Amino acid sequence: MAAFAPPPGTADIFPAESGSWRFLENTASQVFSSYGYGELRTPIFEYTEVFQRGLGGETEVVQKEMYTFEDRGGRSLTLRPEGTAGVMRALTNTDVANGTEQRVFYYGPMFRGERPSAGRRRQFHQIGVENVGRCAPLIDAECIAMLHNFLLKAGITGAEFTINTRGVAADRAPAEAALREYFAKHIDSMCPDCRTRLERNIWRILDCKQEDCRKIIEGAPDYVEFFSDESKAYFEEVKTALTRLNVPFKVSSRLVRGLDYYVHTVFEVTHNALGEQIAIAGGGRYELFLPGEKRPIPGVGFAAGVERLLMVREALGAPVSGGAAADCFLIGLDGASRMENLILADELRRAGKSVALELEERSFKAQMRAANRSQAPFTLIRGESEMAQKIAIIKKMDDGSQCEVAESDLLNYLLEHI
């Protein structure tokens, strides 16, 4: 029954799964910190123009996937569809424009109004990093290597790295002209999508999956040849560094990526556990224009999809980190002993122990069943007679043995033994 299902493309993350989310976030935080990155938290929504200018007005994301609304002050706001633009907006308040390097990471929800499907939600979550303010091949390589290390630490083996270069803006004009000249001749026999791509974003033709289109794409000119020597050298150095860092990768000119702001290095990580078409992470070097800034700010970064990482972990049979069992379960057979149990539990918890207990009036049998289900290794039992004798029974659940402990020693005894 879906009477109170969340809106399409969103999901409730229950405790049974949220442990795995936390694990990924903690792993990311640890790994990225060791590279000198610090966490940056930016708003969930921004002025719409932050994304329009940042991502490029022609991109699919900006044109039809953004959740845009007007607030009471007449401001146009948008739920962030990705993390980079907001991070860059925030960083303009630092001296990053003067060339000071900023290393930040983030995680949190992103929003895109797409049709939900395998590994795609309308509210989805990304873990991402941005290294902003500098531009060098070795920075790109370090960033990719960090992603590689993160995935391994997160228990994700078998990820495949693909990289490519997009050159710089000046390189792209002649390359684009060559592509246009070529595809214009064949466009009549290409798919409808490619026909619109010819006008809107010719680069996207290169990763069309249609059989017929692919054959034509095979014969397309190698656009990298039109890039400047500097751009080619940049890419060569990235590849050399990755090899020296033992990051396995392959190069593919099909990898062009959808956002306009990318320059030089672009990369994508896929995993065959999800089918080859689904990327678990992607990123690259960019130059981003922001409102009020005359010059673009350089940076390199990536974003990984949390839901997709979790899908891969599940496919690989990685353990799901659920809630840990309590150290001890407290049973009270009458009101007075339940009151004492509540106070004892509070003391134990303040001392760092995890305690479960029954606070409602229930039969002994029911409480024992609950204790058993809680998987706590020890159970404390007391009722009227124990209260009168100022003792409590401690039962070891695995072998059923039990002993009596004086009330005055109870706290110390439990702190030592459970």
Place this chain on the structure above:
RNA sequence: GUGGUUGUGGCGCAGUUGGUUAGCGCGUCUGGUUGUGGCCCAGAAGGUCGCCGGUUCAAGUCCGGUCUACCACCCCA
């Protein structure tokens, strides 16, 4: 946004060619002589059969619409 599939108690499912009070497993709760769990047994709670409309004497079962979920495409993480 385009196309395909789907929808029965918390979860997983069965419901024959439309026909009496909609079943099963797991889970939950309560018991199995008065204060001891895991096994077993008994009983109980819990569903307007996604929603709306139609056909019919009669629909969970047929028809239409709609919503959701899943899958593919587009695009992306």
